[in-house]
Amino acid sequence: MKEWIKTYVEYHLATTRRVWDSIDQITEAQFLQDDAYSRGSIRNLMVHLASTDRRWLTGLKNQPDVGHLKFEDYPTRVAARGLFEATAKDFSDYMETVTEDELNRKPPEFTHPRWAVLLHLVNHATDHRATVLQKLTEFGAPTFDQDFILWLWSRKGN
Amino acid sequence: MRPNEIRTLYEYGYWAFEKVWDCVMQLSDEQFVQELGYSKGSIRHQVVHMMSATQRWIIRLKGEPLPPHLEFEEFDTRAAAKSKWDALRAEALAYVHTLSESDLDGVIRWELPARELAAGNARWEILLHAANHATDHRAQVLAMLNQHFGIETPEQDLLFYLLEAK
Numbered sequence: 224m225k226e227w228i229k230t231y232v233e234y235h236l237a238t239t240r241r242v243w244d245s246i247d248q249i250t251e252a253q254f255l256q257d258d259a260y261s262r263g264s265i266r267n268l269m270v271h272l273a274s275t276d277r278r279w280l281t282g283l284k285n286q287p288d289v290g291h292l293k294f295e296d297y298p299t300r301v302a303a304r305g306l307f308e309a310t311a312k313d314f315s316d317y318m319e320t321v322t323e324d325e326l327n328r329k330p331p332e333f334t335h336p337r338w339a340v341l342l343h344l345v346n347h348a349t350d351h352r353a354t355v356l357q358k359l360t361e362f363g364a365p366t367f368d369q370d371f372i373l374w375l376w377s378r379k380g381n
Numbered sequence: 382m383r384p385n386e387i388r389t390l391y392e393y394g395y396w397a398f399e400k401v402w403d404c405v406m407q408l409s410d411e412q413f414v415q416e417l418g419y420s421k422g423s424i425r426h427q428v429v430h431m432m433s434a435t436q437r438w439i440i441r442l443k444g445e446p447l448p449p450h451l452e453f454e455e456f457d458t459r460a461a462a463k464s465k466w467d468a469l470r471a472e473a474l475a476y477v478h479t480l481s482e483s484d485l486d487g488v489i490r491w492e493l494p495a496r497e498l499a500a501g502n503a504r505w506e507i508l509l510h511a512a513n514h515a516t517d518h519r520a521q522v523l524a525m526l527n528q529h530f531g532i533e534t535p536e537q538d539l540l541f542y543l544l545e546a547k
Contacts, residue, residue: 227382227505260527335543343539346516350537353520369517372510376500
């Protein structure tokens, strides 16, 4: 059971990292430019993604709730990407250590087993990356299809 | 991957898209086919693309002859698209409910000639792809509905489905 969810989380982190490479092609002003849709700027969306992963991960590890991070605490791409990379490492480390038994069980105060929470996180990231990719296209930055099957294909070294 | 896990994901995906349909039905048929300049173009094109992609992956998984892609022009109205959607939704959900764990581990060869790609993947990998692809395009449709037509759109979090279905 662990293989599929570990693979899916790897896809989430690798694809989000690719989005960050596209974000490097826009300006800081575009990164922070407000938008009426969803969480607002690309900065807000990317911090929201990392903050959501970070918050759920603490729960998955039976640690106290850390709450959401504030967008304003990440005023530059470097700062926000640093947050992503730290969270991604934490996420990868967790996936290496979580056991099959733990994946099938609910953490205290959760309504669903860990595998369902992890599935939610990957799906949530795909959802928000779609919005970020749309905004990046509007800014003229290079983007890509975030298809899971294409990522699997590229990972096999085809 | 276990059968209940893939069933959860597909039940969620169709649950989420019913919320999208509630928004799409607030459009006129002219707005439904209006070119919007991003991704597949119109809301109609996005919906038909999703239907066609999922249908073709499931047909590949069943080992049946692959039909051509659905033609966008055959779905000029929301009602026509919704009718086809409901039929394909029933087929997809019926299929995922037949799968055992060993079925999910079975490897299927596939080709995407337009991208010059060919490979073999486990059924669970292909089913995860189709579900994730749908989430991606639903997100695009929700943004287009809000930004171009001013429709108040819902969140499509899997968590909300899990809480509602509990």
